[in-house]
Amino acid sequence: MCGIAGLIHRGKSSNVGSELQGMLQALKHRGEDSTGYALYGDTDGKNFIMRFKVGENVGEGSSSIMEDVSVYDERKKIVDETIKELGAKIVKEERTLPYSLRYEISYDKKDLLDFSQRIESIPGVEILSMGKSLEVIKDLGNAKAVCDRYSLDKLVGTHAIGHARMATESGVDIKSAHPFWGYPFSDVSVVHNGQLTNYWNNRRALENKGMRFMSECDSELIAVYIAQKMREGASLEEGMKDSLTGLDGVFTYFVATKDSLGMAKDTMAAKPLVLYESDELVAMGSEEIAIRSVLPQEIDTYDPFDGEVKVWRI
Protein backbone atom coordinates (compact mmCIF):
# COMPACT_ATOMS: atom_id res chain seq x y z
CA MET A 1 0.00 0.00 0.00
CA CYS A 2 2.65 2.56 1.14
CA GLY A 3 2.11 6.12 2.30
CA ILE A 4 3.83 9.29 1.20
CA ALA A 5 3.99 12.73 2.78
CA GLY A 6 5.67 16.00 2.03
CA LEU A 7 5.72 19.62 3.07
CA ILE A 8 7.34 22.86 2.02
CA HIS A 9 7.57 26.06 4.04
CA ARG A 10 7.57 29.10 1.85
CA GLY A 11 9.80 31.93 2.97
CA LYS A 12 10.93 30.39 6.26
CA SER A 13 12.55 27.39 7.88
CA SER A 14 11.00 25.03 10.37
CA ASN A 15 11.68 21.83 12.24
CA VAL A 16 10.96 19.69 9.16
CA GLY A 17 12.49 16.55 10.67
CA SER A 18 10.00 16.48 13.50
CA GLU A 19 7.10 17.57 11.28
CA LEU A 20 7.72 14.85 8.71
CA GLN A 21 8.13 12.27 11.46
CA GLY A 22 4.64 13.16 12.71
CA MET A 23 3.17 12.95 9.21
CA LEU A 24 4.75 9.59 8.42
CA GLN A 25 3.92 8.12 11.81
CA ALA A 26 0.26 9.00 11.16
CA LEU A 27 0.53 6.87 8.00
CA LYS A 28 2.27 3.92 9.61
CA HIS A 29 -0.74 1.66 9.02
CA ARG A 30 0.06 1.97 5.29
CA GLY A 31 3.37 0.20 5.83
CA GLU A 32 6.04 -0.24 8.47
CA ASP A 33 8.60 -2.32 6.59
CA SER A 34 10.78 0.71 6.13
CA THR A 35 10.54 4.48 6.41
CA GLY A 36 12.55 7.09 4.62
CA TYR A 37 13.11 10.81 4.89
CA ALA A 38 14.48 13.29 2.34
CA LEU A 39 15.19 16.40 4.37
CA TYR A 40 16.33 19.72 2.95
CA GLY A 41 18.20 21.31 5.82
CA ASP A 42 19.57 24.78 6.33
CA THR A 43 23.24 24.69 5.37
CA ASP A 44 25.86 27.20 4.28
CA GLY A 45 25.82 25.54 0.85
CA LYS A 46 29.60 25.22 0.63
CA ASN A 47 30.07 21.49 1.02
CA PHE A 48 28.27 18.46 -0.34
CA ILE A 49 26.53 16.23 2.15
CA MET A 50 26.81 12.58 1.21
CA ARG A 51 24.67 10.00 2.98
CA PHE A 52 25.74 6.49 2.10
CA LYS A 53 25.61 2.95 3.36
CA VAL A 54 28.29 0.29 3.46
CA GLY A 55 25.92 -2.53 4.38
CA GLU A 56 22.31 -3.38 5.10
CA ASN A 57 20.23 -3.43 8.23
CA VAL A 58 19.91 -7.14 8.96
CA GLY A 59 17.48 -6.73 11.85
CA GLU A 60 14.15 -8.46 12.24
CA GLY A 61 12.15 -8.65 9.01
CA SER A 62 15.11 -7.81 6.81
CA SER A 63 15.64 -9.74 3.60
CA SER A 64 19.39 -8.98 3.60
CA ILE A 65 22.26 -11.32 4.33
CA MET A 66 24.20 -10.76 7.54
CA GLU A 67 27.79 -9.54 7.17
CA ASP A 68 30.60 -9.03 9.62
CA VAL A 69 31.04 -5.42 10.79
CA SER A 70 34.70 -5.62 9.80
CA VAL A 71 33.49 -5.74 6.16
CA TYR A 72 31.80 -2.39 6.71
CA ASP A 73 35.05 -0.94 8.05
CA GLU A 74 36.93 -2.21 5.03
CA ARG A 75 34.39 -0.66 2.64
CA LYS A 76 34.53 2.65 4.49
CA LYS A 77 38.29 2.68 4.17
CA ILE A 78 38.06 2.20 0.39
CA VAL A 79 35.45 4.98 0.16
CA ASP A 80 37.79 7.35 2.06
CA GLU A 81 40.67 6.53 -0.28
CA THR A 82 38.49 6.95 -3.39
CA ILE A 83 37.27 10.34 -2.22
CA LYS A 84 40.88 11.43 -1.84
CA GLU A 85 41.73 10.12 -5.31
CA LEU A 86 38.84 12.10 -6.76
CA GLY A 87 40.34 15.32 -5.43
CA ALA A 88 37.66 15.77 -2.79
CA LYS A 89 38.19 16.30 0.93
CA ILE A 90 36.16 14.90 3.82
CA VAL A 91 35.42 17.91 6.04
CA LYS A 92 33.31 16.10 8.61
CA GLU A 93 32.24 12.51 9.09
CA GLU A 94 29.57 10.86 11.23
CA ARG A 95 28.93 7.18 11.56
CA THR A 96 25.37 7.02 12.83
CA LEU A 97 25.19 3.24 12.62
CA PRO A 98 27.82 0.65 11.63
CA TYR A 99 26.38 0.54 8.09
CA SER A 100 25.20 4.15 7.72
CA LEU A 101 27.44 7.19 7.31
CA ARG A 102 27.18 10.92 6.70
CA TYR A 103 30.08 12.84 5.17
CA GLU A 104 30.49 16.54 4.51
CA ILE A 105 32.72 16.77 1.49
CA SER A 106 34.52 19.66 -0.11
CA TYR A 107 34.36 19.01 -3.87
CA ASP A 108 34.56 21.78 -6.43
CA LYS A 109 33.14 19.98 -9.48
CA LYS A 110 29.44 20.35 -10.30
CA ASP A 111 28.97 17.09 -12.20
CA LEU A 112 28.52 14.28 -9.71
CA LEU A 113 28.29 11.47 -12.26
CA ASP A 114 31.95 10.52 -12.22
CA PHE A 115 32.16 10.95 -8.44
CA SER A 116 29.14 8.76 -7.68
CA GLN A 117 30.09 6.12 -10.24
CA ARG A 118 33.51 5.74 -8.62
CA ILE A 119 32.10 5.52 -5.10
CA GLU A 120 29.38 3.06 -6.07
CA SER A 121 31.83 0.88 -7.97
CA ILE A 122 32.97 -0.27 -4.51
CA PRO A 123 30.99 -3.46 -3.83
CA GLY A 124 28.40 -3.07 -1.09
CA VAL A 125 28.49 0.73 -1.12
CA GLU A 126 25.48 2.83 -2.14
CA ILE A 127 25.09 6.60 -2.04
CA LEU A 128 21.69 7.34 -0.54
CA SER A 129 21.88 11.02 -1.38
CA MET A 130 24.24 13.75 -2.38
CA GLY A 131 23.61 17.45 -2.35
CA LYS A 132 24.28 20.77 -0.72
CA SER A 133 21.09 20.60 1.29
CA LEU A 134 19.48 17.16 0.76
CA GLU A 135 19.92 14.31 3.21
CA VAL A 136 18.18 10.99 2.55
CA ILE A 137 17.82 8.83 5.63
CA LYS A 138 16.07 5.49 5.26
CA ASP A 139 15.99 2.35 7.28
CA LEU A 140 13.76 -0.49 8.41
CA GLY A 141 10.91 0.22 10.84
CA ASN A 142 8.27 2.86 11.27
CA ALA A 143 8.76 6.64 11.18
CA LYS A 144 9.39 7.07 14.88
CA ALA A 145 11.88 4.21 15.05
CA VAL A 146 13.91 5.62 12.13
CA CYS A 147 13.67 9.17 13.45
CA ASP A 148 14.91 8.09 16.88
CA ARG A 149 17.69 5.94 15.42
CA TYR A 150 19.07 8.84 13.37
CA SER A 151 18.05 11.75 15.69
CA LEU A 152 16.14 13.51 12.92
CA ASP A 153 13.65 15.37 15.08
CA LYS A 154 15.88 18.41 15.48
CA LEU A 155 16.66 18.92 11.81
CA VAL A 156 15.68 22.42 10.67
CA GLY A 157 15.04 23.14 7.00
CA THR A 158 12.58 24.36 4.39
CA HIS A 159 11.05 21.23 2.93
CA ALA A 160 10.95 17.46 3.12
CA ILE A 161 9.37 14.37 1.60
CA GLY A 162 9.01 10.93 3.12
CA HIS A 163 7.71 7.44 2.64
CA ALA A 164 6.24 4.68 4.81
CA ARG A 165 6.71 1.43 2.91
CA MET A 166 4.86 -1.82 2.71
CA ALA A 167 7.17 -3.99 0.62
CA THR A 168 5.27 -5.76 -2.16
CA GLU A 169 7.44 -6.56 -5.14
CA SER A 170 10.98 -6.07 -3.85
CA GLY A 171 12.87 -6.82 -0.67
CA VAL A 172 12.62 -5.45 2.85
CA ASP A 173 15.95 -3.65 2.82
CA ILE A 174 17.40 -0.17 2.71
CA LYS A 175 18.26 -0.29 -0.99
CA SER A 176 14.58 -0.80 -1.89
CA ALA A 177 13.34 1.80 0.60
CA HIS A 178 12.30 5.28 -0.48
CA PRO A 179 13.16 8.11 -1.01
CA PHE A 180 15.38 7.58 -4.01
CA TRP A 181 18.08 10.01 -4.91
CA GLY A 182 17.79 11.47 -8.43
CA TYR A 183 21.25 10.16 -9.35
CA PRO A 184 23.50 11.88 -10.34
CA PHE A 185 21.75 15.20 -9.70
CA SER A 186 22.60 17.12 -6.59
CA ASP A 187 19.65 17.58 -4.21
CA VAL A 188 16.97 15.64 -6.17
CA SER A 189 14.85 13.04 -4.39
CA VAL A 190 11.67 11.07 -5.12
CA VAL A 191 9.01 9.16 -3.18
CA HIS A 192 6.26 7.14 -4.84
CA ASN A 193 3.04 5.33 -4.00
CA GLY A 194 1.79 2.93 -6.64
CA GLN A 195 3.01 0.47 -9.18
CA LEU A 196 4.75 0.98 -12.53
CA THR A 197 4.00 -1.60 -15.18
CA ASN A 198 6.55 -0.61 -17.83
CA TYR A 199 9.48 -0.67 -15.39
CA TRP A 200 11.75 -3.05 -17.32
CA ASN A 201 11.27 -1.38 -20.72
CA ASN A 202 12.12 2.00 -19.25
CA ARG A 203 14.95 0.63 -17.14
CA ARG A 204 16.66 -0.99 -20.13
CA ALA A 205 16.35 2.21 -22.17
CA LEU A 206 17.74 4.35 -19.35
CA GLU A 207 20.58 1.96 -18.61
CA ASN A 208 21.56 2.20 -22.27
CA LYS A 209 21.85 5.95 -21.72
CA GLY A 210 24.25 5.41 -18.83
CA MET A 211 21.87 5.75 -15.87
CA ARG A 212 22.26 3.43 -12.88
CA PHE A 213 19.74 1.41 -10.86
CA MET A 214 20.63 0.17 -7.40
CA SER A 215 17.49 -1.82 -6.62
CA GLU A 216 14.70 -3.66 -8.39
CA CYS A 217 12.08 -1.40 -6.85
CA ASP A 218 9.88 0.10 -9.59
CA SER A 219 9.77 3.42 -7.75
CA GLU A 220 13.47 3.97 -8.38
CA LEU A 221 12.58 4.32 -12.05
CA ILE A 222 10.82 7.63 -11.36
CA ALA A 223 13.95 9.16 -9.83
CA VAL A 224 16.11 7.98 -12.71
CA TYR A 225 13.49 8.94 -15.32
CA ILE A 226 13.16 12.51 -14.01
CA ALA A 227 16.94 12.80 -13.60
CA GLN A 228 17.44 11.74 -17.24
CA LYS A 229 14.86 14.27 -18.45
CA MET A 230 16.65 17.01 -16.49
CA ARG A 231 19.94 15.81 -17.91
CA GLU A 232 18.45 16.33 -21.38
CA GLY A 233 17.58 19.92 -20.44
CA ALA A 234 13.99 19.66 -19.20
CA SER A 235 12.86 21.59 -16.14
CA LEU A 236 11.57 19.64 -13.14
CA GLU A 237 7.97 20.41 -14.09
CA GLU A 238 8.52 19.44 -17.73
CA GLY A 239 10.12 16.17 -16.69
CA MET A 240 7.22 15.38 -14.39
CA LYS A 241 4.62 16.19 -17.05
CA ASP A 242 6.47 13.96 -19.49
CA SER A 243 6.36 11.12 -16.97
CA LEU A 244 2.54 11.03 -17.12
CA THR A 245 2.78 9.43 -20.55
CA GLY A 246 6.24 7.87 -20.27
CA LEU A 247 5.41 5.88 -17.16
CA ASP A 248 2.62 3.33 -17.24
CA GLY A 249 0.72 2.14 -14.20
CA VAL A 250 -0.82 3.79 -11.19
CA PHE A 251 1.15 6.33 -9.23
CA THR A 252 1.25 9.41 -7.11
CA TYR A 253 4.75 10.69 -6.53
CA PHE A 254 6.65 13.65 -5.11
CA VAL A 255 9.92 15.07 -6.35
CA ALA A 256 11.96 17.56 -4.35
CA THR A 257 14.92 19.66 -5.40
CA LYS A 258 17.02 22.16 -3.48
CA ASP A 259 14.37 24.86 -3.71
CA SER A 260 11.17 23.18 -4.85
CA LEU A 261 8.66 20.42 -4.25
CA GLY A 262 6.42 18.83 -6.87
CA MET A 263 3.65 16.25 -7.10
CA ALA A 264 2.30 14.21 -10.00
CA LYS A 265 -0.72 11.95 -10.24
CA ASP A 266 -1.37 9.40 -12.98
CA THR A 267 -4.22 9.76 -15.47
CA MET A 268 -6.29 7.06 -13.72
CA ALA A 269 -6.05 8.91 -10.37
CA ALA A 270 -5.87 5.52 -8.75
CA LYS A 271 -3.60 6.47 -5.88
CA PRO A 272 -4.69 8.84 -3.13
CA LEU A 273 -3.36 12.26 -2.30
CA VAL A 274 -4.74 15.01 -0.10
CA LEU A 275 -3.31 18.49 -0.40
CA TYR A 276 -3.29 21.61 1.73
CA GLU A 277 -1.95 24.80 0.18
CA SER A 278 -1.45 28.26 1.65
CA ASP A 279 0.96 31.14 1.08
CA GLU A 280 3.17 29.92 3.94
CA LEU A 281 2.91 26.16 3.76
CA VAL A 282 2.07 23.31 1.41
CA ALA A 283 1.49 19.96 3.09
CA MET A 284 0.35 16.78 1.38
CA GLY A 285 0.00 13.12 2.12
CA SER A 286 -1.73 9.90 1.18
CA GLU A 287 -4.32 10.60 3.86
CA GLU A 288 -5.64 13.69 5.59
CA ILE A 289 -4.47 12.45 8.99
CA ALA A 290 -0.89 13.03 7.84
CA ILE A 291 -1.62 16.72 7.29
CA ARG A 292 -3.53 16.88 10.57
CA SER A 293 -0.39 16.00 12.46
CA VAL A 294 1.08 19.40 11.50
CA LEU A 295 -2.19 21.32 11.17
CA PRO A 296 -4.67 20.05 13.75
CA GLN A 297 -7.04 22.98 13.24
CA GLU A 298 -9.84 22.92 10.65
CA ILE A 299 -8.37 23.57 7.20
CA ASP A 300 -9.39 23.35 3.54
CA THR A 301 -7.86 20.41 1.73
CA TYR A 302 -8.55 18.78 -1.63
CA ASP A 303 -7.61 15.82 -3.81
CA PRO A 304 -5.62 16.78 -6.93
CA PHE A 305 -7.27 15.50 -10.12
CA ASP A 306 -6.05 12.85 -12.55
CA GLY A 307 -2.97 13.78 -14.58
CA GLU A 308 -2.23 16.77 -12.40
CA VAL A 309 1.31 18.09 -11.87
CA LYS A 310 2.11 20.86 -9.40
CA VAL A 311 5.39 22.41 -8.34
CA TRP A 312 5.97 24.83 -5.45
CA ARG A 313 9.11 26.80 -4.63
CA ILE A 314 10.38 27.81 -1.20
Add this chain to the structure above:
Amino acid sequence: MANIKTVEKKSKAQSMGMHTEVLTGRTQQKFFNPDEAENFYYFGTYDVDFNKRTDLDVKDMTAPEANKEIDKLMSEGYGTIVIKNPQGKHSLGVGILNKLNLIFEGSLGYFGMGSCDGPTVRINGRVGWSCAENLMAGKVVIEKNAGSCFGAAIRGGDLICKGSVGARTGIDMKGGTIIIGGDAGAFTGFMMQRGRIIILGDVGINLGDSMYDGTIFVGGKIGSYGSDAVDADLTASDQDWLKRKLKVAEIGENFDVSKMKKIVAGKKLWNYDNLEPTEKKGAI
Protein backbone atom coordinates in the same frame (compact mmCIF):
# COMPACT_ATOMS: atom_id res chain seq x y z
CA MET B 1 -57.10 -4.29 -16.08
CA ALA B 2 -53.83 -2.44 -15.84
CA ASN B 3 -53.37 -0.08 -12.96
CA ILE B 4 -53.19 3.31 -14.73
CA LYS B 5 -51.57 5.03 -11.76
CA THR B 6 -48.72 2.52 -11.73
CA VAL B 7 -48.22 2.69 -15.50
CA GLU B 8 -47.91 6.47 -15.45
CA LYS B 9 -45.42 6.37 -12.64
CA LYS B 10 -43.41 3.72 -14.40
CA SER B 11 -43.24 5.50 -17.76
CA LYS B 12 -42.33 8.78 -16.03
CA ALA B 13 -39.52 7.06 -14.22
CA GLN B 14 -38.33 5.50 -17.45
CA SER B 15 -38.41 8.81 -19.32
CA MET B 16 -36.14 10.28 -16.67
CA GLY B 17 -33.69 7.46 -17.15
CA MET B 18 -34.18 5.97 -13.71
CA HIS B 19 -34.43 2.52 -15.21
CA THR B 20 -35.40 1.14 -18.56
CA GLU B 21 -35.55 -2.54 -17.95
CA VAL B 22 -37.77 -4.81 -15.95
CA LEU B 23 -35.95 -7.01 -13.47
CA THR B 24 -36.19 -10.61 -14.51
CA GLY B 25 -34.17 -13.77 -14.20
CA ARG B 26 -33.44 -14.90 -10.68
CA THR B 27 -33.67 -11.47 -9.11
CA GLN B 28 -35.97 -11.61 -6.11
CA GLN B 29 -37.85 -8.58 -4.91
CA LYS B 30 -39.61 -8.62 -1.58
CA PHE B 31 -41.68 -5.69 -0.50
CA PHE B 32 -42.45 -4.66 3.03
CA ASN B 33 -45.90 -5.69 4.14
CA PRO B 34 -47.43 -3.34 6.77
CA ASP B 35 -49.49 -6.22 8.13
CA GLU B 36 -46.30 -7.92 9.19
CA ALA B 37 -44.84 -4.84 10.88
CA GLU B 38 -44.84 -6.35 14.34
CA ASN B 39 -42.67 -9.21 13.07
CA PHE B 40 -40.26 -6.82 11.39
CA TYR B 41 -37.12 -6.03 13.34
CA TYR B 42 -34.12 -4.19 11.95
CA PHE B 43 -31.18 -5.29 14.05
CA GLY B 44 -29.05 -2.50 15.53
CA THR B 45 -31.60 0.30 15.23
CA TYR B 46 -33.02 2.65 17.86
CA ASP B 47 -35.98 4.94 18.30
CA VAL B 48 -34.44 8.32 18.86
CA ASP B 49 -35.78 11.76 19.76
CA PHE B 50 -34.46 14.48 17.43
CA ASN B 51 -34.97 17.09 20.18
CA LYS B 52 -32.60 15.23 22.48
CA ARG B 53 -29.22 16.67 21.57
CA THR B 54 -25.67 16.10 22.76
CA ASP B 55 -22.04 16.81 21.80
CA LEU B 56 -19.32 14.19 21.48
CA ASP B 57 -15.64 15.15 21.36
CA VAL B 58 -13.74 12.37 19.56
CA LYS B 59 -10.33 14.04 19.61
CA ASP B 60 -8.74 11.41 21.84
CA MET B 61 -10.82 8.46 20.64
CA THR B 62 -10.04 5.85 18.01
CA ALA B 63 -12.62 5.37 15.27
CA PRO B 64 -14.10 2.18 16.84
CA GLU B 65 -14.37 3.95 20.21
CA ALA B 66 -16.11 6.94 18.61
CA ASN B 67 -18.53 4.71 16.69
CA LYS B 68 -19.38 2.71 19.82
CA GLU B 69 -20.03 5.96 21.68
CA ILE B 70 -22.39 7.15 18.91
CA ASP B 71 -24.18 3.81 19.16
CA LYS B 72 -24.46 4.17 22.93
CA LEU B 73 -25.89 7.69 22.62
CA MET B 74 -28.50 6.48 20.10
CA SER B 75 -29.45 3.66 22.47
CA GLU B 76 -30.07 6.35 25.10
CA GLY B 77 -32.45 8.08 22.70
CA TYR B 78 -30.29 10.95 21.49
CA GLY B 79 -31.53 11.95 18.04
CA THR B 80 -29.17 14.86 17.37
CA ILE B 81 -25.47 14.26 17.93
CA VAL B 82 -22.73 16.81 17.22
CA ILE B 83 -19.27 15.30 16.72
CA LYS B 84 -16.40 17.61 17.67
CA ASN B 85 -12.79 17.27 16.46
CA PRO B 86 -13.08 14.38 14.00
CA GLN B 87 -9.68 15.53 12.63
CA GLY B 88 -9.68 13.39 9.50
CA LYS B 89 -10.16 10.07 11.30
CA HIS B 90 -11.20 7.13 9.12
CA SER B 91 -14.45 5.16 9.25
CA LEU B 92 -16.42 7.51 11.48
CA GLY B 93 -20.22 7.22 11.61
CA VAL B 94 -20.39 3.87 9.84
CA GLY B 95 -23.30 1.42 10.00
CA ILE B 96 -26.01 3.74 11.35
CA LEU B 97 -29.31 2.10 10.42
CA ASN B 98 -31.89 4.44 11.90
CA LYS B 99 -33.01 8.05 11.60
CA LEU B 100 -30.56 10.42 13.25
CA ASN B 101 -29.33 13.99 12.93
CA LEU B 102 -25.58 13.73 12.92
CA ILE B 103 -23.34 16.78 12.57
CA PHE B 104 -19.56 16.60 12.20
CA GLU B 105 -17.74 19.79 13.08
CA GLY B 106 -14.66 19.10 11.00
CA SER B 107 -13.34 16.70 8.38
CA LEU B 108 -13.46 12.93 8.00
CA GLY B 109 -10.89 10.54 6.56
CA TYR B 110 -11.64 7.45 4.48
CA PHE B 111 -14.90 5.48 4.55
CA GLY B 112 -16.85 8.06 6.57
CA MET B 113 -20.58 7.30 6.89
CA GLY B 114 -20.19 3.93 5.15
CA SER B 115 -23.03 1.39 5.03
CA CYS B 116 -25.67 3.68 6.53
CA ASP B 117 -29.43 3.44 6.17
CA GLY B 118 -31.43 6.47 7.22
CA PRO B 119 -29.43 9.19 9.01
CA THR B 120 -29.32 12.83 8.01
CA VAL B 121 -25.70 13.92 8.19
CA ARG B 122 -23.95 17.25 7.79
CA ILE B 123 -20.16 17.35 7.60
CA ASN B 124 -18.80 20.86 8.03
CA GLY B 125 -15.48 19.93 6.49
CA ARG B 126 -14.00 17.62 3.93
CA VAL B 127 -14.23 13.86 3.46
CA GLY B 128 -11.63 11.36 2.23
CA TRP B 129 -12.04 8.41 -0.11
CA SER B 130 -15.22 6.32 -0.28
CA CYS B 131 -17.53 8.57 1.70
CA ALA B 132 -21.01 7.09 2.28
CA GLU B 133 -20.16 3.88 0.44
CA ASN B 134 -23.20 1.58 0.22
CA LEU B 135 -25.63 4.23 1.50
CA MET B 136 -29.15 2.78 1.51
CA ALA B 137 -31.21 5.80 2.56
CA GLY B 138 -30.82 9.16 4.25
CA LYS B 139 -29.02 12.36 3.35
CA VAL B 140 -25.34 13.21 3.68
CA VAL B 141 -24.19 16.77 3.01
CA ILE B 142 -20.50 17.71 2.79
CA GLU B 143 -19.73 21.40 2.99
CA LYS B 144 -16.24 21.24 1.46
CA ASN B 145 -14.45 18.84 -0.93
CA ALA B 146 -14.50 15.06 -1.12
CA GLY B 147 -11.96 12.42 -2.16
CA SER B 148 -12.26 9.68 -4.76
CA CYS B 149 -14.91 6.93 -4.91
CA PHE B 150 -17.47 9.32 -3.46
CA GLY B 151 -20.76 7.44 -3.01
CA ALA B 152 -19.39 4.15 -4.29
CA ALA B 153 -22.11 1.51 -4.71
CA ILE B 154 -24.88 3.54 -3.06
CA ARG B 155 -28.38 2.07 -3.30
CA GLY B 156 -30.40 5.06 -2.22
CA GLY B 157 -30.48 8.37 -0.40
CA ASP B 158 -29.02 11.74 -1.32
CA LEU B 159 -25.31 12.39 -1.19
CA ILE B 160 -24.33 16.01 -1.64
CA CYS B 161 -20.87 17.58 -1.86
CA LYS B 162 -20.84 21.35 -2.12
CA GLY B 163 -17.19 21.42 -3.24
CA SER B 164 -15.29 19.26 -5.73
CA VAL B 165 -14.83 15.50 -5.69
CA GLY B 166 -12.05 13.15 -6.84
CA ALA B 167 -12.11 10.29 -9.34
CA ARG B 168 -14.66 7.46 -9.74
CA THR B 169 -17.57 9.27 -8.09
CA GLY B 170 -20.63 7.01 -8.00
CA ILE B 171 -18.67 3.97 -9.12
CA ASP B 172 -20.97 0.94 -9.21
CA MET B 173 -23.91 2.92 -7.80
CA LYS B 174 -27.24 1.14 -7.88
CA GLY B 175 -29.63 3.90 -6.90
CA GLY B 176 -29.93 7.19 -5.06
CA THR B 177 -28.68 10.61 -6.09
CA ILE B 178 -25.23 12.19 -5.93
CA ILE B 179 -25.00 15.96 -6.30
CA ILE B 180 -21.69 17.78 -6.77
CA GLY B 181 -21.50 21.57 -6.52
CA GLY B 182 -18.00 21.83 -7.99
CA ASP B 183 -15.95 19.68 -10.36
CA ALA B 184 -15.59 15.89 -10.50
CA GLY B 185 -12.56 13.79 -11.48
CA ALA B 186 -11.98 11.01 -14.00
CA PHE B 187 -14.24 7.96 -14.41
CA THR B 188 -17.26 9.58 -12.79
CA GLY B 189 -20.17 7.11 -12.88
CA PHE B 190 -17.86 4.22 -13.73
CA MET B 191 -19.98 1.07 -14.11
CA MET B 192 -23.01 2.71 -12.53
CA GLN B 193 -26.12 0.60 -12.71
CA ARG B 194 -28.86 2.93 -11.58
CA GLY B 195 -29.41 6.22 -9.83
CA ARG B 196 -28.47 9.72 -10.85
CA ILE B 197 -25.41 11.94 -10.61
CA ILE B 198 -25.59 15.72 -10.95
CA ILE B 199 -22.38 17.70 -11.44
CA LEU B 200 -22.68 21.45 -11.67
CA GLY B 201 -19.04 22.02 -12.62
CA ASP B 202 -16.64 20.29 -15.01
CA VAL B 203 -15.97 16.59 -15.09
CA GLY B 204 -12.80 14.68 -16.03
CA ILE B 205 -12.05 12.02 -18.61
CA ASN B 206 -14.03 8.80 -19.24
CA LEU B 207 -17.34 10.01 -17.88
CA GLY B 208 -19.83 7.18 -17.37
CA ASP B 209 -17.38 4.56 -18.57
CA SER B 210 -19.06 1.15 -18.94
CA MET B 211 -22.26 2.32 -17.29
CA TYR B 212 -25.17 -0.13 -17.43
CA ASP B 213 -27.93 2.31 -16.70
CA GLY B 214 -28.75 5.42 -14.70
CA THR B 215 -28.29 9.05 -15.67
CA ILE B 216 -25.58 11.67 -15.31
CA PHE B 217 -26.27 15.39 -15.61
CA VAL B 218 -23.32 17.74 -16.19
CA GLY B 219 -23.39 21.54 -16.01
CA GLY B 220 -19.80 22.24 -17.11
CA LYS B 221 -17.27 20.81 -19.53
CA ILE B 222 -16.74 17.07 -20.03
CA GLY B 223 -13.14 15.82 -20.35
CA SER B 224 -14.22 12.84 -22.46
CA TYR B 225 -16.94 10.21 -22.62
CA GLY B 226 -16.22 6.70 -21.44
CA SER B 227 -17.12 3.53 -23.33
CA ASP B 228 -20.83 3.35 -24.08
CA ALA B 229 -21.74 6.69 -22.44
CA VAL B 230 -23.93 8.68 -24.82
CA ASP B 231 -25.84 11.97 -24.85
CA ALA B 232 -29.60 11.98 -24.34
CA ASP B 233 -32.26 14.68 -24.63
CA LEU B 234 -32.87 16.74 -21.53
CA THR B 235 -36.63 16.62 -21.09
CA ALA B 236 -38.92 19.03 -19.28
CA SER B 237 -39.45 16.50 -16.50
CA ASP B 238 -35.67 16.19 -16.13
CA GLN B 239 -35.44 19.94 -15.66
CA ASP B 240 -38.25 19.99 -13.11
CA TRP B 241 -36.59 17.22 -11.17
CA LEU B 242 -33.16 18.91 -11.31
CA LYS B 243 -34.60 22.19 -10.02
CA ARG B 244 -36.35 20.44 -7.15
CA LYS B 245 -33.35 18.39 -6.26
CA LEU B 246 -30.92 21.31 -6.28
CA LYS B 247 -33.27 23.30 -4.09
CA VAL B 248 -33.63 20.52 -1.56
CA ALA B 249 -29.87 20.02 -1.63
CA GLU B 250 -29.33 23.74 -0.83
CA ILE B 251 -26.95 23.91 -3.75
CA GLY B 252 -27.05 25.76 -7.08
CA GLU B 253 -30.61 26.90 -6.54
CA ASN B 254 -30.32 29.49 -9.32
CA PHE B 255 -28.37 27.23 -11.66
CA ASP B 256 -29.66 27.21 -15.25
CA VAL B 257 -30.54 23.54 -15.56
CA SER B 258 -31.77 23.92 -19.14
CA LYS B 259 -28.16 24.02 -20.34
CA MET B 260 -27.12 20.83 -18.59
CA LYS B 261 -26.04 17.78 -20.58
CA LYS B 262 -27.68 14.43 -19.96
CA ILE B 263 -25.61 11.28 -20.34
CA VAL B 264 -26.98 7.75 -20.32
CA ALA B 265 -25.80 4.25 -21.25
CA GLY B 266 -25.75 3.44 -24.98
CA LYS B 267 -26.36 -0.20 -24.02
CA LYS B 268 -24.09 -1.52 -26.74
CA LEU B 269 -21.40 -2.74 -24.38
CA TRP B 270 -23.22 -5.27 -22.27
CA ASN B 271 -25.47 -8.14 -23.14
CA TYR B 272 -28.93 -6.95 -22.19
CA ASP B 273 -30.88 -10.12 -22.65
CA ASN B 274 -33.00 -11.61 -19.91
CA LEU B 275 -30.96 -14.68 -19.21
CA GLU B 276 -28.70 -15.15 -16.23
CA PRO B 277 -25.29 -16.68 -17.15
CA THR B 278 -26.25 -20.15 -15.90
CA GLU B 279 -29.55 -20.02 -17.77
CA LYS B 280 -27.73 -18.88 -20.89
CA LYS B 281 -25.46 -21.88 -20.64
CA GLY B 282 -28.48 -24.15 -20.58
CA ALA B 283 -30.01 -22.40 -23.60
CA ILE B 284 -26.87 -22.99 -25.66
